[in-house]
Amino acid sequence: MADQERRRxxxxxxxxxxxxxxxxxxxxFVPLEGDEAERRIVTPPPGADDPxxxxxxxxxxxxxxxxxxxxxxxxxxxPDTG
Numbered sequence: 001m002a003d004q005e006r007r008r009x010x011x012x013x014x015x016x017x018x019x020x021x022x023x024x025x026x027x028x029f030v031p032l033e034g035d036e037a038e039r040r041i042v043t044p045p046p047g048a049d050d051p052x053x054x055x056x057x058x059x060x061x062x063x064x065x066x067x068x069x070x071x072x073x074x075x076x077x078x079p080d081t082g
Contacts, residue, residue: 007051008032009059017063019051027051029063040066 007019015035020028027044031037042062048054054062 007054007059009056011060011063017059019059021051024049027062028069029059029066038068038070040068042066 008016009019010016015037016032018030018032020030021044022028022041025043027042029040029042031039040063042065044051044062045054045058051059
């Protein structure tokens with residue numbers, strides 16, 4: 001998806017966000033310039049292949065359920081006992 005085609009919307013507080021689809025089951029919500037909010041990772045609803053298919057209200061709901069990228073941690077790898 002080209003930059004000019006990225007879906008933009010405003011949250012309930014008037015902050016502007018842009019949706020960056022990362023893969024089929026992960027979208028990143030990015031605050032636009034001047035906003036100090038953190039990026040969020042969300043799982044789109046089933047059947048939602050394109051953020052343009054969702055209303056602003058649906059995107060706001062997803063944003064609220066998103067995980068700030070600073071909160072995403074990786075599970076430690078288990079040692080190979082083989």
